[in-house]
Amino acid sequence: xxxxxxxxxxxxxxxxxxxxxxxxxxxxxxxxxxxxxxxxxxxxxxxxxxxxxxxxxxxxxxxxxxxxxxxxxxxxxxxxxxxxxxxxxxxxxxxxxxxxxxxxxxxxxxxxxxxxxxxxxxxxxxxxxxxxxxxxxxxxxxxxxxxxxxxxxxxxxxxxxxxxxxxxxxxxxxxxxxxxxxxxxxxxxxxxxxxxxxxxxxxxxxxxxxxxxxxxxxxxxxxxxxxxxxxxxxxxxxxxxxxxxxxxxxxxxxxxxxxxxxxxxxxxxxxxxxxxxxxxxxxxxxxxxxxxxxxxxxxxxxxxxxxxxxxxxxx
Numbered sequence: 110x111x112x113x114x115x116x117x118x119x120x121x122x123x124x125x126x127x128x129x130x131x132x133x134x135x136x137x138x139x140x141x142x143x144x145x146x147x148x149x150x151x152x153x154x155x156x157x158x159x160x161x162x163x164x165x166x167x168x169x170x171x172x173x174x175x176x177x178x179x180x181x182x183x184x185x186x187x188x189x190x191x192x193x194x195x196x197x198x199x200x201x202x203x204x205x206x207x208x209x210x211x212x213x214x215x216x217x218x219x220x221x222x223x224x225x226x227x228x229x230x231x232x233x234x235x236x237x238x239x240x241x242x243x244x245x246x247x248x249x250x251x252x253x254x255x256x257x258x259x260x261x262x263x264x265x266x267x268x269x270x271x272x273x274x275x276x277x278x279x280x281x282x283x284x285x286x287x288x289x290x291x292x293x294x295x296x297x298x299x300x301x302x303x304x305x306x307x308x309x310x311x312x313x314x315x316x317x318x319x320x321x322x323x324x325x326x327x328x329x330x331x332x333x334x335x336x337x338x339x340x341x342x343x344x345x346x347x348x349x350x351x352x353x354x355x356x357x358x359x360x361x362x363x364x365x366x367x368x369x370x371x372x373x374x375x376x377x378x379x380x381x382x383x384x385x386x387x388x389x390x391x392x393x394x395x396x397x398x399x400x401x402x403x404x405x406x407x408x409x410x411x412x413x414x415x416x417x418x419x420x421x422x423x424x
Contacts (some may be wrong), residue, residue: 110388119154126151127160133255141422172415173407181413183403186410191391193416199391204231207389207412211316212240212274214385222309222375223270224353225263226318233259233269245276248309251354251382252283252319252373281305283371283373285354290370297373317380317408318392320351321398342366350398352388352407353380359397391417402424 122140125131126147133151137144152159154160172190179188191206211232213407215221219242223229226236226371247270249263264280287293296302309315323343341347343366349359354375355366363369363377380386388408390399394416402408403421 116157118160118161119150119157122147122150123154161370169281172251172418175415175418175422179418182422183225184404184406185408186388187386188410188418189220189412190415190418191232191412193391193414196392199233199409199414200228201231201390203228203391203412203414204233205235207232207316207387208235210235210387210410210412212237215242215245215314216241217242219245219313220248220308221270221310222248222250222312222315223263224264224315224317225266226320226382228263228391229316229318230261230269232316232389233266234274236270236273238275239272241275243275243277245274246308247271247274247276247278248305248312249279249281250309250315252285278288279305279308281371281373285373286368286371287373287377288371293371293373294331302373306375309375310381310382312387314387315380315408316387316389317352317385319388319395319398319402320354321392321394321396321406322348323348343368345397349401350395351399352402353377357398357405357407359401359404361401361403377405377407386410387412389413393417393420396420 122136125136125139127317131139133144134146134148140147148244149407151160170233176188176190179185188207189210191202195231204274204314207228211221231277238422247267249267251263251266267278267280270276278307281302342364343356347358348356348366350357355377356366356373358364386408387410388399389412391414393416399413399417399421401409403411
């Protein structure tokens with residue numbers, strides 16, 4: 110068989126298989142050759158460029174190129190960008206995206222560790238009831254912010270996720286902060302606290318919000334509003350944002366401040382050991398916090414909006 114005859118044979122087999130939708134068995138009978146030889150010819154046709162595949166990515170979303178750019182720049186496993194919209198509506202858009210992503214990646218027996226906050230709460234509220242996961246467990250990562258913020262605290266978010274998914278949730282019976290670090294040491298030794306945080310540390314997935322600098326933080330509005338202007342340890346030069354209610358510096362390390370000595374939350378070194386860590390946040394006020402979280406590799410999946418994404422790509 111000449112080279113041209115060989116090429117013609119490859120083209121004919123490829124045409125029968127890909128254009129005429131013939132099975133390999135049908136091609137084998139037609140060509141009077143074995144089925145295994147058909148498979149080898151198809152592989153050869155691919156290797157020699159006779160068969161070429163094109164993946165049409167127009168269905169992957171309008172921000173695929175931007176997502177890939179951010180992913181590569183920060184070493185992330187996945188990035189999801191949503192449309193940038195009115196700030197009052199942006200949280201809901203991000204929450205819906207996080208809910209869809211979570212429902213896509215969750216396995217039937219996963220343990221999901223969850224922080225608190227408005228965006229994470231939106232993710233819980235928008236988790237589709239059609240996606241039932243009766244054996245998935247949701248575990249809090251942080252203590253509670255009190256009655257004023259009861260709807261967005263970690264226990265409530267876990268409860269809502271469990272309700273919508275048909276799964277289970279546990280509660281962390283602790284405040285977000287204590288009077289001093291000695292009180293924290295005593296509380297963290299209690300079995301009912303250790304049990305929940307140990308479950309959170311061993312989770313398969315973490316879903317966390319990311320806060321901005323202290324001036325924009327929910328924490329400061331609730332607990333530290335009088336200290337921000339007076340205490341240099343809470344300056345924007347020293348603190349980039351917060352994650353799981355731990356203030357972090359611009360390198361993503363836990364900042365040295367009195368708040369972090371008293372906060373009831375997962376240790377961030379333990380957070381980094383959770384295999385799938387989804388951070389959801391967006392908006393100009395959160396950019397410094399997101400950059401710091403990425404610098405510290407505290408998350409490996411980011412859900413954000415387009416404008417924030419472009420700022421991250423430029424940084």
